[in-house]
Amino acid sequence: MTGKHFYHALALTSTLLLSACTSTENASPHARQLALISEQAMSSDLAYQVVKSLTVEVGPRIAGSEGDKRAVLWAENKFKELGFDKIYKEPVRVRNWSRGIADAKVISPYQQKLFISALGGSVATPEGGLITQVVMFDSLASLKQAETASVQGKIVFINQRMQRDRAGKGYGPVVIGRSQGAIEAAKLGAKAVLIRSVGTDNSRFAHTGVMQYSEKVEKIPAGALSNADADNLEAMLAASKDVTLAVEMRAKEHGWQTSYNVIGEFTGSEHPEEIVLIGAHLDSWDEGTGALDDGAGVGIVTGAAKLINSLTGQPKRTIRVVLYASEEFGLTGAQEYTRRHKAELGNIIVAAESDFGAGEIYQIDTLFAPDALQAAKPLFTALARIGVKQGNNQAGGGPDVSMLPKHGVPVVSLLQDGTYYFDYHHTANDTLDKVDPKSLAQSQAAYALLTYFMANADVDTRPAPASESPSH
Amino acid sequence: MTGKHFYHALALTSTLLLSACTSTENASPHARQLALISEQAMSSDLAYQVVKSLTVEVGPRIAGSEGDKRAVLWAENKFKELGFDKIYKEPVRVRNWSRGIADAKVISPYQQKLFISALGGSVATPEGGLITQVVMFDSLASLKQAETASVQGKIVFINQRMQRDRAGKGYGPVVIGRSQGAIEAAKLGAKAVLIRSVGTDNSRFAHTGVMQYSEKVEKIPAGALSNADADNLEAMLAASKDVTLAVEMRAKEHGWQTSYNVIGEFTGSEHPEEIVLIGAHLDSWDEGTGALDDGAGVGIVTGAAKLINSLTGQPKRTIRVVLYASEEFGLTGAQEYTRRHKAELGNIIVAAESDFGAGEIYQIDTLFAPDALQAAKPLFTALARIGVKQGNNQAGGGPDVSMLPKHGVPVVSLLQDGTYYFDYHHTANDTLDKVDPKSLAQSQAAYALLTYFMANADVDTRPAPASESPSH
Ligand SMILES: [Zn+2]
Ligand SMILES: [Zn+2]
Ligand SMILES: [Zn+2]
Ligand SMILES: [Zn+2]
Numbered sequence: 018m019t020g021k022h023f024y025h026a027l028a029l030t031s032t033l034l035l036s037a038c039t040s041t042e043n044a045s046p047h048a049r050q051l052a053l054i055s056e057q058a059m060s061s062d063l064a065y066q067v068v069k070s071l072t073v074e075v076g077p078r079i080a081g082s083e084g085d086k087r088a089v090l091w092a093e094n095k096f097k098e099l100g101f102d103k104i105y106k107e108p109v110r111v112r113n114w115s116r117g118i119a120d121a122k123v124i125s126p127y128q129q130k131l132f133i134s135a136l137g138g139s140v141a142t143p144e145g146g147l148i149t150q151v152v153m154f155d156s157l158a159s160l161k162q163a164e165t166a167s168v169q170g171k172i173v174f175i176n177q178r179m180q181r182d183r184a185g186k187g188y189g190p191v192v193i194g195r196s197q198g199a200i201e202a203a204k205l206g207a208k209a210v211l212i213r214s215v216g217t218d219n220s221r222f223a224h225t226g227v228m229q230y231s232e233k234v235e236k237i238p239a240g241a242l243s244n245a246d247a248d249n250l251e252a253m254l255a256a257s258k259d260v261t262l263a264v265e266m267r268a269k270e271h272g273w274q275t276s277y278n279v280i281g282e283f284t285g286s287e288h289p290e291e292i293v294l295i296g297a298h299l300d301s302w303d304e305g306t307g308a309l310d311d312g313a314g315v316g317i318v319t320g321a322a323k324l325i326n327s328l329t330g331q332p333k334r335t336i337r338v339v340l341y342a343s344e345e346f347g348l349t350g351a352q353e354y355t356r357r358h359k360a361e362l363g364n365i366i367v368a369a370e371s372d373f374g375a376g377e378i379y380q381i382d383t384l385f386a387p388d389a390l391q392a393a394k395p396l397f398t399a400l401a402r403i404g405v406k407q408g409n410n411q412a413g414g415g416p417d418v419s420m421l422p423k424h425g426v427p428v429v430s431l432l433q434d435g436t437y438y439f440d441y442h443h444t445a446n447d448t449l450d451k452v453d454p455k456s457l458a459q460s461q462a463a464y465a466l467l468t469y470f471m472a473n474a475d476v477d478t479r480p481a482p483a484s485e486s487p488s489h
Numbered sequence: 490m491t492g493k494h495f496y497h498a499l500a501l502t503s504t505l506l507l508s509a510c511t512s513t514e515n516a517s518p519h520a521r522q523l524a525l526i527s528e529q530a531m532s533s534d535l536a537y538q539v540v541k542s543l544t545v546e547v548g549p550r551i552a553g554s555e556g557d558k559r560a561v562l563w564a565e566n567k568f569k570e571l572g573f574d575k576i577y578k579e580p581v582r583v584r585n586w587s588r589g590i591a592d593a594k595v596i597s598p599y600q601q602k603l604f605i606s607a608l609g610g611s612v613a614t615p616e617g618g619l620i621t622q623v624v625m626f627d628s629l630a631s632l633k634q635a636e637t638a639s640v641q642g643k644i645v646f647i648n649q650r651m652q653r654d655r656a657g658k659g660y661g662p663v664v665i666g667r668s669q670g671a672i673e674a675a676k677l678g679a680k681a682v683l684i685r686s687v688g689t690d691n692s693r694f695a696h697t698g699v700m701q702y703s704e705k706v707e708k709i710p711a712g713a714l715s716n717a718d719a720d721n722l723e724a725m726l727a728a729s730k731d732v733t734l735a736v737e738m739r740a741k742e743h744g745w746q747t748s749y750n751v752i753g754e755f756t757g758s759e760h761p762e763e764i765v766l767i768g769a770h771l772d773s774w775d776e777g778t779g780a781l782d783d784g785a786g787v788g789i790v791t792g793a794a795k796l797i798n799s800l801t802g803q804p805k806r807t808i809r810v811v812l813y814a815s816e817e818f819g820l821t822g823a824q825e826y827t828r829r830h831k832a833e834l835g836n837i838i839v840a841a842e843s844d845f846g847a848g849e850i851y852q853i854d855t856l857f858a859p860d861a862l863q864a865a866k867p868l869f870t871a872l873a874r875i876g877v878k879q880g881n882n883q884a885g886g887g888p889d890v891s892m893l894p895k896h897g898v899p900v901v902s903l904l905q906d907g908t909y910y911f912d913y914h915h916t917a918n919d920t921l922d923k924v925d926p927k928s929l930a931q932s933q934a935a936y937a938l939l940t941y942f943m944a945n946a947d948v949d950t951r952p953a954p955a956s957e958s959p960s961h
Contacts, residue, residue, distance in 0.1 A: 069724065072721070073599065073721060073724045073725055073728065074599050074728075075599070076599070076600075076601040076602075076721075077601070077602070083600070084600075087600075127545065127546050127547070127548070128548075128555070128556075128559075129548040129549070129778070130548075130549070132917065219920075219922040219923070220692065220694075220918055221694070221777075221917045221918050221920060222692075222693070244922070245918070245920040245921075245922050246920075248920075248921065248922055249544070249545060249548075249778070249920070249921070252541065252545045252921075253545055256545065256546075305693075306601070306721070445604065445693045446692055446693050446717070448691075448693060448717040448718075448720075448721070449717075449720065449721070449724075450691040450716070450717050450720055451691070
């Protein structure tokens with residue numbers, strides 16, 4: 018830190034402290050600490066250094082792979098290096114699938130290669146690949162209404178575009194084609210299914226992601242076309258009704274492997290049994306280096322916990338950072354966590370997962386016992402100062418904690434700006450350069466404020482109310 | 490065209506005609522025609538439909554490949570379809586190189602795949618690939634100053650970043666590492682060279698492009714790392730001096746093949762022997778579909794010529810559209826054109842090539858006999874109305890016409906906005922979706938204005954003056 022920067026930081030701290038002390042939150046014994054944490058976390062590159070370390074030293078880490086094993090070791094070492102006082106791992110049986118090659122080309126009426134990616138969990142094509150006509154649908158809903166005669170023996174192409182949206186609202190309506198496409202296409206006798214990538218970019222990187230089969234119909238190969246290639250195929254189909262593709266995929270299941278939920282804690286000084294749980298998932302897809310999904314989350318929650326400890330010492334309640342195994346293949350680690358910890362779920366004061374990239378956080382949604390909302394005011398005030406406004410009390414909490422509210426566990430969703438998240442999500446292009454260090458630091462600050470407050474303030478958010486429509 | 494649009498077009502035409510008639514260029518007998526061409530070309534999607542047809546129906550077309558042969562046929566048919574009155578092709582012997590696979594990975598101290606692309610013309614690695622330490626330099630200049638001991642037996646990594654610039658000025662200082670890297674690395678005993686991609690993006694697509702060997706030193710394999718992977722390798726080298734890579738490349742030369750310069754003309758009514766030559770190159774690299782490089786140029790010059798003919802009938806001088814073979818492998822088609830047409834080069838009134846993507850044109854540079862600049866005023870005035878300002882009189886004309894000025898042939902450079910061109914240039918990501926139809930139409934209009942005026946006005950720009958420092 019140069020002299021000039023140091024002076025600037027001091028001035029900033031004073032301003033923040035001043036504004037904290039002259040505001041109506043004077044009463045809160047935590048205002049001073051919240052201001053300190055906010056200012057330090059906003060300018061700390063700790064979260065970024067953690068993501069960088071994970072992506073450079075480990076990189077791709079699909080569940081059950083060698084990369085996943087290295088990631089588990091990396092996480093334990095990182096917690097140690099950062100001085101977490103309790104570090105442990107809990108075994109999780111995970112499905113281990115490998116992509117193999119995935120080639121597709123148009124062979125008639127034109128000849129062109131298409132860039133595809135196998136969907137996670139897809140079977141391979143028959144030996145030598147498939148050569149057959151392609152038939153296009155604009156959505157899964159249209160496919161469901163198709164006649165068998167128009168689909169039988171063909172490759173189904175579901176060509177539905179995803180809309181860009183800050184909250185990622187474009188994902189849900191489209192991802193159903195990814196998860197259910199192979200089932201619906203197989204019902205009509207299709208040989209394979211290719212979807213337009215579930216992504217908002219126009220690049221030639223296809224977006225992978227998990228897909229499902231039904232035991233009631235044949236398992237057919239499923240892949241995603243890059244959006245640029247989906248455009249190209251659409252244009253070919255506009256020029257000719259008879260377009261033939263050759264597709265070869267060599268995806269493979271390798272059975273069940275052992276992975277781990279890796280956990281680091283700062284033990285509570287007054288109520289060690291009461292837990293503030295912040296998490297992210299350690300696994301990633303295999304093509305990128307898992308920087309946005311979910312290296313960023315790993316950096317944010319790890320950085321937040323460490324900074325709280327550095328700046329304010331031991332928390333009153335235990336801060337537990339959980340890095341979940343195998344989120345991508347169906348929340349396997351989170352389900353195992355819930356099973357294993359069932360007896361102590363009632364001790365979780367609040368749970369939150371960071372798994373939406375590296376954009377700035379703009380809103381906090383909660384799922385708190387309504388009476389607790391008033392007690393949490395100092396937190397909302399502190400968050401507002403870094404641009405995070407209070408939202409609804411119907412939070413989902415993030416994928417790996419989404420099963421906790423039904424056990425009465427309160428959760429929080431710190432909503433990140435996902436405008437560009439789905440340009441890179443689940444592609445080879447999910448790499449460190451897509452992480453903006455400044456936005457990441459702001460997210461780290463928001464998690465640090467939440468975590469500090471819930472671990473130290475005299476507030477109890479339990480039990481979570483029943484939520485009809487979780488926002489995430 | 491809907492009624493509303495038609496009304497709008499009429500109103501626009503009137504405005505343009507009015508402004509043409511009330512301006513000081515009243516005197517020009519061509520003002521009315523220039524205004525008509527400008528307005529129609531700005532709103533015509535012809536150039537876009539041509540690029541779309543080329544990228545959808547042909548796609549990749551590296552010199553001498555099956556795709557190249559299809560492109561030649563496509564070009565002849567497209568000229569026919571558009572009513573060019575003279576269509577012919579001239580054989581060009583072209584080098585045919587194929588990329589094969591190109592794999593690279595870090596094997597120590599970390600384990601990660603790196604995305605690379607073989608540079609055009611590179612030899613393969615020895616059977617089984619190379620496994621050796623990597624040594625980084627920040628530029629070709631730094632490599633040249635290195636001691637043999639620090640390079641011998643290693644893989645050289647030239648990690649120079651390209652700067653973004655509207656005129657593409659960042660290209661020259663960096664591309665020298667691509668063209669000369671293998672020679673300089675081999676002089677010091679390196680086993681291979683990898684460069685940071687010559688591109689302004691942060692993606693995992695590596696940028697290919699032609700490279701050179703010297704007969705005086707060993708030919709070593711040469712590839713480009715994607716910029717994201719160059720960042721990753723740089724970070725690894727910051728953490729450890731001893732980084733080992735495994736590289737395998739199976740590039741291959743297939744000897745010389747016959748390709749063609751494909752030429753379409755609208756024959757001049759008064760001076761058929763006098764030629765206005767507008768060109769683009771038909772070949773592309775093999776990974777993208779050659780939309781920006783140089784499908785856009787093919788669309789622009791083809792569309793411009795056709796629109797002039799449709800709107801103003803037969804030109805007084807001949808309009809010759811030349812689609813050059815094998816620009817990417819050393820301007821082979823252009824050199825053959827110059828050789829074959831040597832006797833008639835003196836008949837070329839002006840030559841210009843469009844080969845800088847699909848951005849808007851913002852400037853016209855010329856290389857005219859100085860006396861002709863005054864006579865060309867109505868052209869400059871018409872161009873100014875669509876945002877093209879007059880630049881210098883030291884134009885280079887574009888790669889495939891760059892050898893003409895020394896034969897006294899006047900050339901023009903219509904400078905396109907290349908701010909984003911090098912995000913996609915020479916990558917798999919060079920696809921139709923990167924072409925903005927509006928910008929492309931503006932480029933088509935600028936070429937149409939230039940071509941109409943030079944083919945019909947009483948202006949003679951010959952001979953080109955000697956230019957010390959061509960701007961392109
Ligand atoms: Zn995720
Ligand atoms: Zn994911
Ligand atoms: Zn070019
Ligand atoms: Zn090129």
